[in-house]
Amino acid sequence: MISLPVALHIPDGFLSSGVAAVLWVVAIAAVAVGLRVANRDLDEARVPLLGVLAAFIFAVQMLNFPVAGGTSGHLLGATLAAVLLGPWIACLVMAVVLVTQAFGFADGGVSALGANIVNMGVLGALLAGYLVTAGEKALPKSRSAFLGVVGVVSWLAVMVGAAATSFQLAISGTVPLDTVLPAMLGVHALIGIGEAVITVAAVGAVLTARPDLITLVRFEPSPVGPAAAAAARGAS
């Protein structure tokens, strides 16, 4: 008998109502900023990208990959979204995915939906936005340096999400911090490697096909000059 992938975002019942409510507020605030930033920055040519990125992240979140000890992991996708569309629009993309999963697929709780948006979306997206930009300033402006930073940041974003979840569970009184934090960080250190591999592969593919579509790229990717990129963007 085959059993099927049942992804588990935080369900209802893991978090106290106070913790869940605070995280709902944070999630709504981040999505509101995302909407404002999209209204300011998202040009016509990038409109379909938001849809396709959300679709891609939804798809790859279904692809649980095995890690050690009978455990699996799946992509979160916040770093990928942040690199391609910037950190705030990434919050919007992640919210679209996670809201659909909660209400359409019963994956992740409803009172815990704010927590899932914060832990898998907002935290990673903002961290990635900050660190990828900082990394580009500090390191040589090349494809390999850029992808290296993206890989490391992808891993970190998963670890931060896992740590945040642990703190929320502990504050809620569900499980002691010294029990849950090492366990969550241990397994997500492995899951984060998968996140890094997938994110680097996806960003690398976009870097080859349409580097001008990558919001956080600051260097000039080699095969395409800015004139060609601008022309391609205008020619959609």
Added chain:
Amino acid sequence: MSTMSTRIFVILALAVAVGLATAVSPYASANPDGLEKVAQNKQFLEDGKLHSIQDDSPIPDYAFPGIDNERVATGLAGFVGVLFVFTIGYGIAYLVRRRGSGDRSGVHA
């Protein structure tokens, strides 16, 4: 090497997403994921529950209802989910996008 048009890029990327969700997801690992495993080991998995409105989820647990073959049910759930998420994401982006003159893609306005 020239860049591909945005339309081709979007179609290709969407095709990859649809393919992964439809054809690959039925073969994904069924092991508990990171949080679920920790919840099992640390004995708080039983605290988890669904919200009552999730009893009416159209496609609970990524299994398209009414289909006996589990792999087909998962693949169909992925197919429907990807297209739904694409439509919602596209729709929101279309509604909130930057409008007016002064941007490089103003030719579309």
